[in-house]
Amino acid sequence: MPDARSDIFARIREALKVKAPRPHLKGEPVAGMTSTVAKPWLPDGGETTEASLTILAEQLARLKAVLIRVPDQSSAVKAIAELSVAKQWKKVAYHGHASTRPVAAGLGCETWEVDAGFDKQKLESCDAGLTTCEAIVAQLGAILVSSTGSGGRALSILPHAHVVLAEVTQVVPDLGSALALARARHGDRMPSMLSFITGPSRTGDIERILVLGAHGPKELYLVLVG
Amino acid sequence: MSDPRSIFLKDATVTSADGTQRAFIRKALGGYYVNRDLQKARYRDWERARDAAALAKWNAVNDLAVVLEQFTANFERNGGVVHWARDAAEARAIILGIAEKAKAKAIVKSKCMTSEEIHLNDALEKAGYGVVESDLGEFIQQLRGEAPYHFVFPCMHVKREAISELFTRHLGTPPTDSPEELTMIARRHLRQLYVDADIGITGANFLVAETGQISITENEGNARLTAALPRIHIALSGIEKVVASLDDLSVLLPMLATAGAGQPMTCYNTLYSGPRREDEPDGPEEFHLVLLDNARTRLLADPEQRDALHCIRCGACLNVCPIFKNIGGLAYGTTYQGPIGSVITPHLRGLKQWNHLSGASSLCGACTDACPVRIDLHHHLLHNRRNAAKESPTWFDRAFHHGFSFVIKRPWLFAAGGRIFRATLPLLRKLPLPYMGAWMKTRDLPEAPARSFREQWRHDHA
Ligand code: SF4
Numbered sequence: 001m002p003d004a005r006s007d008i009f010a011r012i013r014e015a016l017k018v019k020a021p022r023p024h025l026k027g028e029p030v031a032g033m034t035s036t037v038a039k040p041w042l043p044d045g046g047e048t049t050e051a052s053l054t055i056l057a058e059q060l061a062r063l064k065a066v067l068i069r070v071p072d073q074s075s076a077v078k079a080i081a082e083l084s085v086a087k088q089w090k091k092v093a094y095h096g097h098a099s100t101r102p103v104a105a106g107l108g109c110e111t112w113e114v115d116a117g118f119d120k121q122k123l124e125s126c127d128a129g130l131t132t133c134e135a136i137v138a139q140l141g142a143i144l145v146s147s148t149g150s151g152g153r154a155l156s157i158l159p160h161a162h163v164v165l166a167e168v169t170q171v172v173p174d175l176g177s178a179l180a181l182a183r184a185r186h187g188d189r190m191p192s193m194l195s196f197i198t199g200p201s202r203t204g205d206i207e208r209i210l211v212l213g214a215h216g217p218k219e220l221y222l223v224l225v226g
Numbered sequence: 227m228s229d230p231r232s233i234f235l236k237d238a239t240v241t242s243a244d245g246t247q248r249a250f251i252r253k254a255l256g257g258y259y260v261n262r263d264l265q266k267a268r269y270r271d272w273e274r275a276r277d278a279a280a281l282a283k284w285n286a287v288n289d290l291a292v293v294l295e296q297f298t299a300n301f302e303r304n305g306g307v308v309h310w311a312r313d314a315a316e317a318r319a320i321i322l323g324i325a326e327k328a329k330a331k332a333i334v335k336s337k338c339m340t341s342e343e344i345h346l347n348d349a350l351e352k353a354g355y356g357v358v359e360s361d362l363g364e365f366i367q368q369l370r371g372e373a374p375y376h377f378v379f380p381c382m383h384v385k386r387e388a389i390s391e392l393f394t395r396h397l398g399t400p401p402t403d404s405p406e407e408l409t410m411i412a413r414r415h416l417r418q419l420y421v422d423a424d425i426g427i428t429g430a431n432f433l434v435a436e437t438g439q440i441s442i443t444e445n446e447g448n449a450r451l452t453a454a455l456p457r458i459h460i461a462l463s464g465i466e467k468v469v470a471s472l473d474d475l476s477v478l479l480p481m482l483a484t485a486g487a488g489q490p491m492t493c494y495n496t497l498y499s500g501p502r503r504e505d506e507p508d509g510p511e512e513f514h515l516v517l518l519d520n521a522r523t524r525l526l527a528d529p530e531q532r533d534a535l536h537c538i539r540c541g542a543c544l545n546v547c548p549i550f551k552n553i554g555g556l557a558y559g560t561t562y563q564g565p566i567g568s569v570i571t572p573h574l575r576g577l578k579q580w581n582h583l584s585g586a587s588s589l590c591g592a593c594t595d596a597c598p599v600r601i602d603l604h605h606h607l608l609h610n611r612r613n614a615a616k617e618s619p620t621w622f623d624r625a626f627h628h629g630f631s632f633v634i635k636r637p638w639l640f641a642a643g644g645r646i647f648r649a650t651l652p653l654l655r656k657l658p659l660p661y662m663g664a665w666m667k668t669r670d671l672p673e674a675p676a677r678s679f680r681e682q683w684r685h686d687h688a
Contacts (some may be wrong), residue, residue, distance in 0.1 A: 004310035008465065008519045013478070015527035020288055023280045023533055024598045026273040034478035038278035039273040042480065043490065046403055098514065115507050120421045136292035140480060140491040146470040150508035151453035157447050157494075175491075183437070183472055190304070190437055191293045192503050192513075193453070195496040196479070201447040202493055205363035206386055206405035208379065214362055214409055215416065216447025 035176025036211030039225055045139030052138035059141025063199030064212060065220040073099065076225050077106040078162060078226075083108060083221065086129070087161065094130035095151025099165055099225075103130060114151050129159035129217075133166050134194070135181050136222070139174040142198040143222060144182065146191035153193050161219040162197070165221050168226035230559055231582040237557040238586070240643040247383065248552060253544055254382050261488025263543075268490070279481050280600035283536035284475040286435070290526065293468050298517075300438025305502035306513040314344035316517050319458060321346060321427070322353055324514055328458055328558060330355060330424040334416075336442075336449035337361035339377050339539060340462045343561045343574075346427070358423075360416050362409060369396050375555035378486055378541030383448060416448070418483055426452035426510070430463035431538065432478065436471040439497040440515065443482060450494050454529030457503070459510040464524075465517050466535040472497075478538060485598040486540030523572040531606050534569050536599040538550035543593035543603055549586050559582065565593035569606040572614075581614035641678065648674040 002010075022029075030037045046052030060067045070076045080103050084092065094104045095115040104111040114123065123129075131150035133143050135204045143164050144161075156162050172178050175196075182194055201216030212218050241247065257466030266272050286293050298308045311317035313651045327334065333355050334512050335341065347368070359368040363380035370390050380387075386668035389408050390401045399411045420426075428449050432441040440461055442449045457572065469478065475495075483489040526532055544550045544564030555563040560571045560583070568583035584607040593603040615623050633639050651674035659666060677685070 004312045004316060004519075007312055008517075008523065009291055009295075011519065011523035012294070012465075012526060014522050016288065016290065018527075019283075019530045020529040020532040023284055023536075024530040024602065025277040025280065025600070029277070029281055033472045034278055034282050034471070038477045041269060041278065042477065043268040044270065062490075072389065117507050124417060124421060130628055141614055142491050142495075147506045147509060147645055148503070153450070153509050155507075157450040157454060163413055174476065175475060175480060177477055186502050188303075188437075190439060190497070190499040192304075192500045192506060192509050193496060193498055194439075195450065195494055196491065198489075198491040198495070200493075201445070203362045203409055203446050204257075205361075205366065205379065205381055205488075206384075206389060206408055207407045209404045210256055210380060211409040212524050214446035214448070215360065215413055 002140060019055050023040045024084060043139050047184045048215045056138040056141060056171060063141050065147055065199050065222060066080045068221060068223045070225055072223055075202060076165060076223050077103050079223060089127035091126045093126045093155060097132050099132060100130055113152060114155055116173045123154055123158050125161040128156040128163055129163040130154050130163045133164050135178045136166055137175050138171055140198055142196040145195050145197060147193040148191040162217040163221045165223050168224055172197060230579050233559055234557060234618055235656040241554045241557050242552045245604050255589055258488050258545055265488055267485040276598055278477045279598050282469055282478060283599050285288045287535045290558060293470050294465060296434050297468050301515060303564045304518055306500050306515055309516045309517055312517045317516050318346060322515050324460060325355055325425060330422060331355045332423040333425045334419050334423035334452050335359050335427040336452040339561060340429055340464055352533045352577050358419050358454060362412050362446060363683060365412055365523040377539060383603040389525040394593040403487055406586045420451045422453045423456040425458045426456035427460045428452055430461050430467055433463060433468040434472050435468055439499045440479055442477060442496050443492045445493040447494055450496060452497060455511055457514045460514045462516045463619055464522055482538050482540050490586060497651055503569050530609055531637055534600050534606060536601055537566050538599055540595040542590060546592040546596045547622060569603055577614050578618055581610055589635050592594050644678045658684035
């Protein structure tokens with residue numbers, strides 16, 4: 001008996017011998033990359049940085065994520081320290097990075113860099129996880145984190161709150177730009193995980209009523225420097 | 227009375243008569259309509275965006291051998307292991323094999339309709355593994371011992387009181403009528419399970435050929451946890467989920483969220499390319515992908531309905547379907563409910579046993595209008611009806627068509643028949659008509675016109 005793989009490929013090739021008609025479209029197909037072609041049809045991500053930042057702020061507000069804009073790195077340290085006091089965080093895990101280390105040092109609570117590996121149980125008990133990100137998508141209010149650039153897979157999902165520290169220059173207009181950026185930056189060696197985070201974790205499974213903090217963080221803060 | 231058709235008729239009759247339940251479903255969907263319209267309005271041209279989404283899927287499905295080959299080569303290069311399953315039994319055997327080799331004890335799952343399709347939980351439980359569904363809706367359905375009601379909103383038919391009682395019974399928690407409190411109970415209960423599980427099983431929404439990544443869409447974060455904490459990650463996916471390039475997701479991900487749940491984008495859209503890299507702090511040691519055919523190639527071989535493989539399982543067609551809203555998701559008796567389920571189930575599980583679902587449609591076309599990837603859903607229901615009549619006509623089909631073609635070829639006979647019918651109609655109105663009871667219960671036969679259409683035409687145009 002031939003193996004399953006060759007069997008399935010044989011079935012596919014046989015099936016595709018007959019061509020299928022093109023779907024009924026509203027307009028004529030346009031040649032080119034999907035994101036470029038569809039750009040004028042998709043939700044706006046802003047043509048200028050200012051426009052993108054306005055859209056981003058609106059999107060994040062709708063998603064019930066908190067945007068904190070600060071002029072420089074030292075005010076970011078201060079803002080996150082204040083946040084941790086207001087929220088009474090006792091333990092904060094963070095991704096070790098030139099921008100996050102001063103923040104961790106400025107917190108008045110226990111902090112812990114997870115990059116060298118960590119105990120799952122201990123991470124679960126953390127009040128917040130602090131990470132950087134790869135990019136921020138204005139069009140959708142989505143934050144792109146990665147397993148290499150944001151302290152692995154669990155840091156941005158397991159602690160009860162997630163704080164993202166980013167620069168204004170990391171804001172891109174739309175999803176297509178963010179995907180292109182990831183492709184250009186990582187080429188054929190993609191991080192094992194790339195995740196677009198669009199607001200705090202949520203569910204509507206009970207009577208379709210929105211509840212925040214289903215399994216992931218209940219709170220999401222984006223601290224934007226610049 | 228245990229064939230799928232009889233069960234369907236019985237269940238659908240019961241559920242469609244339950245006015246309270248129907249009102250509950252309608253109310254639950256109310257918020258969805260509002261949010262969907264709000265998000266759709268942000269698109270500068272939703273219809274053209276549908277064109278782009280439809281073409282992305284059309285291109286991939288019609289070049290499936292090439293893109294699938296490219297995808298698996300890249301996936302393996304990234305360090306993942308690909309397994310091929312011709313049918314459900316092979317897929318179950320592969321996953322059981324991995325679990326056995328890993329000496330696994332606890333398995334945590336995130337939402338995966340393909341695993342419902344192959345009845346994976348049953349197989350794992352019979353083999354002695356503890357399996358827990360982590361998606362809140364699936365978790366509730368698992369405790370209820372019931373199949374999902376809707377493939378995106380699994381427990382949308384269950385009232386909070388019932389969920390509270392369920393949790394009290396199984397988890398020993400105090401009763402509450404707050405959805406928030408109920409969600410937190412499940413959250414606390416499941417968190418420990420992610421930490422303890424050896425294997426995490428997920429589905430996949432897209433397979434990206436260009437990069438060898440799999441894309442998983444979710445709101446709760448349970449799939450993220452399932453793929454982060456256990457030692458082994460197994461993803462199960464149909465072969466049709468592949469798209470050519472990463473760039474295609476720039477259209478598909480937002481449209482999936484908007485069409486399916488009225489969101490700009492689902493909370494977590496995650497791309498996995500392999501097991502943990504040596505320079506990463508965490509992640510699974512092994513990453514397996516089981517690619518399932520299970521009659522998908524049979525659907526592929528039908529060029530007329532091949533586009534049903536474009537489906538991104540957003541659930542929009544269910545949310546707008548008058549049949550779904552009236553009979554509910556469980557009455558279908560299928561893994562995939564609603565219009566898309568009625569279209570593909572006959573292909574996946576046999577036209578003869580499942581064609582009755584094609585009849586459960588008003589052919590209003592709401593599903594076709596709602597579909598973000600432009601699947602010609604309501605026409606496919608007609609195609610299935612036609613194919614069923616061709617493949618295995620009932621004696622009634624055969625007799626009727628013979629009689630019809632005999633009469634229609636003889637105009638004089640047709641006219642005579644009409645005359646007799648018009649003359650006897652007043653009589654028919656008084657008689658209980660055989661086989662027509664259900665139809666006639668809520669309808670009256672109209673008055674017969676004095677002359678036939680042909681007579682009127684001839685008269686008016688003389
Ligand atoms: S058929 Fe279309 S509308 Fe229905 S679930 Fe699939 S993609 Fe969504």
